Amino acid sequence: MAKLVAIGDSLTQGFQSGAIYRTDWSFPAIIARSMDLKVPTDFRxxxxxxxxxxxxxxxxxxxxRTQLGNNIDLAEWIxxxxxxxxxxxDGVEDLYERGPGSHPAAFGGTYHNLAVWGFRVADSFTITPNYCQKAIQSEEGWIEDDFLGLPSASMYRTALRVLNPKLRQERMNWSQLDNLRQIVKEEGLENLILWLGANDSLGTVLGLELKDMENTDVTTDPIERRKWNLTNLEVFRRDFMQLVEKVQEIIPDDTQVFIGTVPHVTIPPVTQGIPPFDGKYFQYYGRFFAKKDNFSPLLSKHLKREQIEKIDARIDGFxxxxxxxxxxxxxxWHIVDTCDVLDRLAVKRNEMTDTPERPLIDYYAAKRFNDHPLLRLSPIPSILRLGLRDGKRVxxxxxxxxxxxxSxxxxxxxAEAFLTVMKEVxxxxxxxxxxxxxxxxxHDSLLQAPPILxxxxxxxxxxxxxxxxVLFNVLY
Known part of the structure; x- marks a missing residue:
């Protein structure tokens, strides 16, 4: 019997610091360990x-750092x-376009963590290995080894490795939900985590641009859908209803399902608020390095307060x-209010900039856990951007x-938030x-030895x- 299966996006897959790498420390893997499942055998x-x-x-x-030392001087920057x-x-591109990362995996079964970074709600039943291969071929083009080019169609390469790791021909049309169906058929299923929706709005803060899907008459093609970075509410309703109906058809009647809510993407430190502050929102939101004294509304790419309010309102609608x-x-079927968790941990929005440790202290105080291990760390962690001084976290x-x-x-x-609800039921x-x-x-390398550079x-x-x-505008 499969004790736990997870379907989701980057947050469920365990994405960190720009890459999917440590899948063994995703939150579902942490949950699996706490339930005495071995990773990656009992929880694949x-x-x-x-x-x-x-x-x-x-x-x-x-x-x-091995090439430059602990500091980068002006000549080295240039x-x-x-x-x-x-x-x-170039090494990453070679590995995944022509090296071992481009080859079928030895494992030919189905994974218990089926999450794929970048996935939106509809992608869970529309993206298949066949679609991934076509997307990879289309984006690769005729230039095989791009200068300063990351692996083409990286999200689709990731999905291909998750949905059909051995590239079995009979599984080329299997979506996340088709993989779920196979697990249920072979093993049964006790608990399912389902957490999608963040990528129906995340692109707004990554690119600092609002591309609102204003119409409901839109294609279901995943690539075409990405012309917009904020999904229309009615389209989201259709997508989520279709997802739930398909899952209901697949899972046994006694499977416990845990659904995460969509976090407010305007809270993480990928954007920095520029005053004035009205008690909840700033006038402007710039890049992670933006500050009042280096920000220009004319020269710096940004989102305005009214755009941030619109994004938050749309997420509330989701x-x-x-x-x-x-x-x-x-x-x-149970709700895990992951949106509320992030809201309560917010620093600037909760007006705790001078005491950034307070949100986590208050969060655990509300849970009557005043001696939580995270509160013993110095300084107490917060959701602010990682700051270092002399190589130590400050x-x-x-x-x-x-x-x-x-992190x-x-x-x-x-994982604690999901386990709390799982225990309650x-x-x-x-x-x-x-x-x-x-x-x-x-196992948190950013705590144990943060990269000095x-x-x-x-x-x-x-x-x-x-x-x-300007450089970020080229990337996004």
């Missing part, structure tokens, strides 16, 4: 060679840094749809270097106190904000 997870896809910022900085970055990126649909599915800690995805301890908090061996926090903390990156970006903003 995909493996990604090298430093993962598309680009692992943490590993890139660690490698660059000459050596671009060359080294190109070498690292979550109302999720709750309304789940309520009609029966007593074995701020942040709950988010990874991409400023969008949680390993951040995923531990997500009586799932055997599900209890947040069973999480081995000492093990999670020990991150200090240089942040400092250079803050001191040359307009130039860095």
């Amino acid at each position: 997870i995909p493996h990604f060679p090298g430093s993962g896809l598309p680009i692992n910022i943490e590993e890139a900085l660690r490698w660059m 000459v050596r840094f671009p060359v080294l970055l190109g070498q690292f990126i 979550n109302k749809i999720i709750r309304d649909i789940v309520q009609t599915q029966g007593s074995n 701020s942040g800690g709950l988010f990874s270097l991409d400023c969008v995805h949680p 390993t301890i951040g995923y531990g908090i997500v 009586g799932v055997p061996a599900a209890d947040p106190v069973r999480i081995n926090w000492s093990e999670i903390i020990a 991150w200090q240089n990156i942040v400092s250079a970006a803050e001191n040359n904000a307009i130039l860095w903003d």
